[in-house]
Amino acid sequence: MNSVSPWPAQALEHEIWRIDTAYVKPGVAACYLLRGGDDYALIECGTGLSVQPIMQALKGLGVAPEAVRYLIPTHVHLDHAGGAGGLMQALPEAQLLVHPRGLRHLIDPGKLLAGARAVYGEAQFKAANGEVLAAPAQRSHPAPDGFVLDLGGRSLELRDAPGHAKHHLVVWDERSRGFFTGDVFGLCYPQLNIGERPFIVPTTTPVQFDPVAWPQTLAMMQAYRPLAMYLTHYGRVAASAELFAQLQERLKAHAALAREHRAADEASLARVLGDDLYARYRRSGGASERAEFDAVLGMDLALNAQGLQVWLKAA
Helix, strand or coil: CCCCCCCCCEECCCCEEEEECCCCCCCCCEEEEEEECCEEEEECCCCHHHHHHHHHHHHHCCCCHHHEEEEECCCCCHHHHCCHHHHHHHCCCCEEEECCCCHHHHHCCHHHHHHHHHHHCHHHHHHHHCCCCCCCHHHEEECCCCEEEEECCEEEEEEECCCCCCCCEEEEECCCCEEEEECCCCECCHHHCECCECCCECCCCCCCCCCCHHHHHHHHHHCCCCCEEEECCCEEEECCHHHHHHHHHHHHHHHHHHHHCCCCCHHHHHHHHHHHHHHHHHHCCCCCCHHHHHHHHHHHHHHHHHHHHHHHHHC
């Protein structure tokens, strides 16, 4: 289903729009359009297959390609940055801002693509990502920790945010008092909401899971006293102390289970992670049956297991 997403752009508060990137299926990955004055910034770029639905969403919103002045992927994993090169072609005035550790991988994506193919396999890689184009070096720039961007009078601060990946940044939007979190604030799929409460799941996908740096990143973010978190996977959630605590707890549990089941294969470890999360979900009042729960999280649990195994081998 990597074509035009049936989930249209959704207007949120403070001139923010959530745009589905049509990754795998609707409701899995989003990018966010922000307006400041007459200018726009797009946070996250989706995959190569996301370029068309993103551009169609911009057209539907009446946003001219020339008005998008910045593209800001939170990190260079392909569901967040694979569409950067294609979008840079379609948005002639845009500047690409990337974590300093990730910039070279978008200008020359050969190594990044080889690593992704090794993780997913060639067939799955093509089906999920389409064509990944190089970003133009002359319009691509590193965004060091604390870099502040003036978007038509709207202040955006880019902060280094390791834990999920060393090349991860988050974007603080002073106007909404919200963070655009990429993967460092986990996954909260609406299908697993428990009433109005999101159910948060860690993202320990390959290859740079760091259980020491991650809590430090969360503490940095919490110190801003945010009101909202805008997740790539998926949508806006309130930035409650309870949600921060739950993510911290589940990160520790993932690491502990990986150590305990060090000898398990990837599929077995994914089942162990799923068992733990489903038990937490039911204790929290979740009503979905296990088959539905696994249908929502199956791909993520497999990748979480793989990332944890890479971490254990490197430890």
